[in-house]
Amino acid sequence: xxxxxxxxxxxxxxxxxxPAGERRLDKRAxxxxxxxxxxxxxxxxxxxxxxxxxxGAFGLFPLLYTGWASLHRxxxxxxxxxxxxxLHNFTRLMDDEFFWNALQNTFTIGIISTVPQLAMAxxxxxxLNYRVRGSMFFRVAALTPxxxxxxxxxxxxxxLYGRDYGMINWAxxxxxxxxxxxxxxxxxxxxxxxxxxxxxWTGYNALIYLAAMQAVPHxxxxxxxxxxxxxxxxxxxxxxxxxxxxxxxxxxxxxxGATQLFGEPLLFSGTSGAAGGADHQYQTLGLFLYEKGxxxxxxxxxxxxxxxxxxxxxxxxxxxxxxxxxxxxSEGA
Amino acid sequence: xxxxMAVRGRGRGRGVRRAGKQLHGGWITYTILIIFTLGSLLPxxxxxxAASRTSTRLSETPPPFWFGGNLMDNLGExxxxxxxxxxxxxxxxxAGAITLGTVLFSTIAGFAFAKLRFRFKTLLLLLVIGTMxxxxxxxxxxxxxxxxxxxxxxxxxxxxxxxxxxxFGVFFMRQYLVEALPTxxxxxxxxxxxxxxxxxxxxxxxxxxxxxAVLAMLTFVFAWNEFFWPIIAxxxxxxxxxxxxxxLPQGYATDRSVIMxxxxxxxxxxxAAFTIFGKQIVGxxxxxxxxx
Numbered sequence: 001x002x003x004x005x006x007x008x009x010x011x012x013x014x015x016x017x018x019p020a021g022e023r024r025l026d027k028r029a030x031x032x033x034x035x036x037x038x039x040x041x042x043x044x045x046x047x048x049x050x051x052x053x054x055x056g057a058f059g060l061f062p063l064l065y066t067g068w069a070s071l072h073r074x075x076x077x078x079x080x081x082x083x084x085x086x087l088h089n090f091t092r093l094m095d096d097e098f099f100w101n102a103l104q105n106t107f108t109i110g111i112i113s114t115v116p117q118l119a120m121a122x123x124x125x126x127x128l129n130y131r132v133r134g135s136m137f138f139r140v141a142a143l144t145p146x147x148x149x150x151x152x153x154x155x156x157x158x159x160l161y162g163r164d165y166g167m168i169n170w171a172x173x174x175x176x177x178x179x180x181x182x183x184x185x186x187x188x189x190x191x192x193x194x195x196x197x198x199x200x201w202t203g204y205n206a207l208i209y210l211a212a213m214q215a216v217p218h219x220x221x222x223x224x225x226x227x228x229x230x231x232x233x234x235x236x237x238x239x240x241x242x243x244x245x246x247x248x249x250x251x252x253x254x255x256x257g258a259t260q261l262f263g264e265p266l267l268f269s270g271t272s273g274a275a276g277g278a279d280h281q282y283q284t285l286g287l288f289l290y291e292k293g294x295x296x297x298x299x300x301x302x303x304x305x306x307x308x309x310x311x312x313x314x315x316x317x318x319x320x321x322x323x324x325x326x327x328x329x330s331e332g333a
Numbered sequence: 334x335x336x337x338m339a340v341r342g343r344g345r346g347r348g349v350r351r352a353g354k355q356l357h358g359g360w361i362t363y364t365i366l367i368i369f370t371l372g373s374l375l376p377x378x379x380x381x382x383a384a385s386r387t388s389t390r391l392s393e394t395p396p397p398f399w400f401g402g403n404l405m406d407n408l409g410e411x412x413x414x415x416x417x418x419x420x421x422x423x424x425x426x427x428a429g430a431i432t433l434g435t436v437l438f439s440t441i442a443g444f445a446f447a448k449l450r451f452r453f454k455t456l457l458l459l460l461v462i463g464t465m466x467x468x469x470x471x472x473x474x475x476x477x478x479x480x481x482x483x484x485x486x487x488x489x490x491x492x493x494x495x496x497x498x499x500x501f502g503v504f505f506m507r508q509y510l511v512e513a514l515p516t517x518x519x520x521x522x523x524x525x526x527x528x529x530x531x532x533x534x535x536x537x538x539x540x541x542x543x544x545x546a547v548l549a550m551l552t553f554v555f556a557w558n559e560f561f562w563p564i565i566a567x568x569x570x571x572x573x574x575x576x577x578x579x580x581l582p583q584g585y586a587t588d589r590s591v592i593m594x595x596x597x598x599x600x601x602x603x604x605a606a607f608t609i610f611g612k613q614i615v616g617x618x619x620x621x622x623x624x625x
Contacts, residue, residue, distance in 0.1 A: 032526075036523075036526075039528055039529050040529070041451075043445075043449070043528075043529035043530075044445040044449040044450070044451035044454075045451060046529075047441040047442055047444060047445035047449070047529075047533075048441075048442045048445050048446070048451075048457065050438040050441070050442070050498065051438050051439070051442040051461070051498045051500075051503055052457075054438070054494075054495075054497050054498040055464060055498055055500070058472065058476065058494065058495035059464055059467065059472060060464075061475070062471065062472030062473075062474075062475035062476055063467060063471045063472060065474075065475040066471050066472065066474050066475055069474055069475065069478075074474075074478075079477065079478040079481050079482075080478060080481070080482055123365075124366075124369055127358065127362050127365055127366055127369075128366070130356050130357060130358035130362050131356065131357045131358060132357075132358040132362060132363065132366065136611075136612055136615070137370075138366050138369075138370060139611075139615045140607065140608075140611035140612065140614075140615055141369075141370040141373050141374055142369060142370070142373055143607070143611070143614065143615060143618070144373055144374060144377065144604065144607055145373050145376075145377075146554070147554060147600070147603040147604060147606075147607050148377065148600050148603075148604075149557070149558035149560065149574070149575055149578070149599060149600065149603075150558065150560050150575070151560060151574075151575045151578035151579055151596075151599070152380075152578060152596040152597075152599050152600045153376070155578065155581065155582065155592055155593070155595075155596045156376050156377075156379070156380050156593070156596055157376065159383065159391075159589060159592075159593070160376065160379070164392070165391060165392050165393070165394065165396065166396075167379065167396050170394060170395055170396055199372070199373075199376065203369075203373060204618065207615060207618045207619050208618065208619070210619060211618075211619035211620070214619075231356070256466060256468065259468065260468045260469070260470060260561075262560070262561055263560045263561070266579075267578075267579060267582070286470060286561075289470055290565075293473075293474065293477075294565065299474050299477070299478070302473075302474055303474045305470075306468075306470045306471045306473070306474065307471070309468060309470055309471075310467070310468065310471055313466065313468065317466065
């Protein structure tokens with residue numbers, strides 16, 4: 001009997017079990033053990049409850065409600081009055097040349113900001129992986145742009161890219177290139193905006209690659225070196241394949257970021273607001289959503305754009321998953 | 334898989350791996366690293382230079398390369414004109430509250446996912462991971478309707494409440510605690526009759542402290558720089574730093590040195606934190622990368 005109690009509620013031992021009070025103690029022990037079991041059973045739910053409550057209220061519910069709102073006519077001036085519109089918002093979107101323009105801009109800026117950024121990050125990580133003096137200084141320095149907000153960085157770069165007095169045009173002038181009107185050109189404005197993204201995120205991605213590189217077993221390099229592989233060949237044939245999951249991860253994260261690009265094009269010219277330039281030449285989907293909802297006061301249309309962005313992301317996610325699945329399969333074969 | 338784990342495990346003993354095996358960088362390595370460093374730092378240094386000049390001087394060729402004497406005037410003008418004092422105070426409150434909530438809720442949820450048994454655990458964890466992919470654009474319209482209904486426009490709780498939990502945080506803490514927290518320690522505390530709350534307070538928190546610090550720093554940087562939702566929920570009457578910066582070019586369309594002074598004011602607190610905690614933040618990002 002004593003043994004049984006002890007296994008059920010081990011803490012009874014502390015209370016000094018005198019023979020006379022044994023039964024009372026048993027009762028107390030039973031109560032304790034019930035409380036203990038309730039605690040073990042329910043506390044996990046209590047621990048995850050705050051996250052799921054907040055996530056439900058500010059994540060999941062809005063996500064679904066955005067889908068609902070996208071089927072309605074909703075004005076910003078009277079946001080709680082909704083009028084059924086069916087798929088009207090979506091069909092209007094498909095006929096809107098500015099939607100396709102924004103989609104194309106988002107795609108272009110996404111490519112020319114992500115590809116060089118990740119390639120440079122890979123190179124930088126490779127260099128940081130050497131034994132260098134002051135390596136911590138180089139790492140922190142590479143990360144400082146990450147601490148600079150989108151707003152501050154864009155204001156600074158907009159000035160650096162200024163047509164008349166910008167530092168970049170001045171530097172180009174030194175080598176005999178005429179001033180470029182960065183903001184008003186299609187390509188030039190998109191390149192300029194991409195450099196802001198590249199500047200802010202290259203160091204961050206480099207650190208992620210560096211962490212992955214340091215986890216690559218050294219024997220792989222040693223055997224490659226024994227086979228006579230140069231440093232460059234080692235990088236191509238050992239480092240890159242070992243980093244494949246990490247590279248895929250950064251591609252996914254950067255793609256999600258690129259789809260949402262908003263602050264940079266909004267602030268690149270202080271005056272044109274959400275239009276993304278005089279000819280909408282750098283208006284992204286995020287900016288287009290903001291223009292429809294908060295300048296044209298059409299929240300239903302804005303919701304439709306949001307859901308379209310979500311569907312595009314899911315599509316990209318599926319493609320990514322397919323590619324990684326194919327890669328794994330070909331590796332196994 | 335087992336082999337890979339073993340190799341990784343050995344890699345943890347830094348002394349073993351580092352002992353003369355890592356290649357030394359040559360002068361080319363240093364040159365390129367210095368170029369990268371300059372590329373990272375020059376735009377920030379130039380911000381300070383431009384903020385210390387007059388607007389007229391910025392409209393001359395060649396542009397200024399060294400500091401002028403106008404810094405205090407410009408800072409003062411940005412402080413008064415763009416409401417930077419209020420903006421900084423608001424941002425400290427918002428980022429502080431978000432950091433506190435995220436770290437606390439992520440730690441207890443991460444602990445539950447790492448070490449406790451309950452129903453639908455795998456499914457719920459997958460849900461957490463899945464939510465990391467959902468872009469913020471998908472919630473702005475309903476959130477905006479909600480704060481319009483509650484008349485929360487321009488009030489700080491409108492930007493604090495939606496930021497209080499983070500899926501990344503839960504996942505990050507779970508990954509850390511799975512390895513760092515020995516299950517026997519929890520069992521031992523249980524045998525001593527400790528309730529779950531006591532286990533969290535006396536066992537989980539002390540062990541999770543390094544990861545909590547890293548998560549706190551990452552969350553604070555993120556919350557300080559949060560842009561999209563604040564510019565929708567707040568106006569220039571009660572801004573955060575990012576909202577105030579957005580208003581700067583409109584109010585001071587011509588005075589570019591004041592705009593730069595504002596950008597400097599909004600960035601300096603984080604840069605100061607970086608010079609103090611840079612090493613820890615770098616370590617945290619790298620640690621999160623391997624685990625993630």
